[in-house]
Amino acid sequence: MSVQSAIRRRTAPDIRARKNGDPIVMLTSYHAHTAALVDRYCDVILVGDSLGNVMHGFETTVPVTLDMMILQGRAVMRGSQQALVVVDMPFGSYEASKEQAFHSAARILKETLCGAVKLEGGVKMAETIAFLSARGIPVMGHVGLTPQSINTLGSFRAQGREEGTWQPLEDDARAVAEAGAFSMVIEAVAEPLARRITETVAIPTIGIGASPACDGQVLVLEDMLGLSPRAPKFVRRYGELGPMIEAAIEGYARDVRSRAFPGPEHVYAMKPKS
Ligand SMILES: Nc1nc(=O)c2c([nH]1)NC[C@@H]1CN(c3ccc(C(=O)N[C@@H](CCC(=O)O)C(=O)O)cc3)CN21
Ligand SMILES: CC(C)C(=O)C(=O)O
Numbered sequence: 001m002s003v004q005s006a007i008r009r010r011t012a013p014d015i016r017a018r019k020n021g022d023p024i025v026m027l028t029s030y031h032a033h034t035a036a037l038v039d040r041y042c043d044v045i046l047v048g049d050s051l052g053n054v055m056h057g058f059e060t061t062v063p064v065t066l067d068m069m070i071l072q073g074r075a076v077m078r079g080s081q082q083a084l085v086v087v088d089m090p091f092g093s094y095e096a097s098k099e100q101a102f103h104s105a106a107r108i109l110k111e112t113l114c115g116a117v118k119l120e121g122g123v124k125m126a127e128t129i130a131f132l133s134a135r136g137i138p139v140m141g142h143v144g145l146t147p148q149s150i151n152t153l154g155s156f157r158a159q160g161r162e163e164g165t166w167q168p169l170e171d172d173a174r175a176v177a178e179a180g181a182f183s184m185v186i187e188a189v190a191e192p193l194a195r196r197i198t199e200t201v202a203i204p205t206i207g208i209g210a211s212p213a214c215d216g217q218v219l220v221l222e223d224m225l226g227l228s229p230r231a232p233k234f235v236r237r238y239g240e241l242g243p244m245i246e247a248a249i250e251g252y253a254r255d256v257r258s259r260a261f262p263g264p265e266h267v268y269a270m271k272p273k274s
């Protein structure tokens with residue numbers, strides 16, 4: 001047996017079993033080299049449809065396709081060994097029917113070999129989550145702010161911050177849990193609501209802008225690295241890669257223009273005559 005295959009990857013049931021345990025650590029990655037780094041420290045790697053914003057410069061995640069998710073999912077699986085890899089189902093690939101969702105999710109599992117999919121929505125998606133879960137596809141839910149619904153929501157705004165707005169959000173979280181999801185992302189909700197949901201559902205909640213009360217946390221890697229031009233308020237920057245990359249590019253351009261690069265050590269000399 002190869003060394004690689006001797007390392008057992010985390011599974012959806014492993015993550016499910018972490019309810020009320022040590023916090024679940026999750027970050028996004030869309031490519032092999034960052035996946036290898038994230039894999040050393042995280043329990044879950046999310047191949048998020050935020051790749052539409054981060055990699056492709058779209059304003060929203062709406063234009064992201066199934067083929068884009070599968071291509072990046074394959075890269076992340078090649079780069080990682082131990083983390084559970086979860087691939088986002090993109091807008092338009094699952095909402096029409098539970099059969100459409102199964103077809104899309106099966107493609108994701110078969111073509112990337114990832115361990116689970118994630119889809120947005122609560123009560124309205126519960127039947128779909130149950131259908132997939134019963135047929136061998138682990139589903140991570142995603143409730144609160146659901147960015148794929150930007151065109152009906154109107155703006156990316158935190159949820160549950162006004163009195164009397166909690167009920168539909170609590171209903172969504174309960175529906176996702178009872179449908180058989182192994183965990184759920186809670187995005188941009190008021191802290192007391194995130195705590196209430198986390199205390200009432202039986203599966204782990206993974207927060208993004210949803211307070212420390214959740215059973216785990218997730219951020220978009222490029223946001224926390226300081227590589228995204230604009231990041232939401234809930235992001236803490238753990239690095240300033242934007243300025244670092246710019247300084248490197250500036251140095252390269254300067255050296256090429258002054259012929260300081262390439263140096264002697266980067267040049268191929270002729271081989272001696274034999
Ligand atoms: N790079 C990136 N990071 C993300 O966290 C992310 C994506 N892309 N794309 C998909 C969704 C969209 N998300 C977003 C996008 C914008 C805000 C935002 O601008 N929020 C403002 C206003 C909040 C309010 O009005 O309450 C903020 O200041 O946080 C939040 C979440 C989170 N997701
Ligand atoms: C923000 C996270 C949870 C996500 O869904 C994504 O990166 O697409």
Ligand SMILES: [Mg+2]
Binds near residue numbers: 048049050061088
């Ligand atoms: Mg997403």
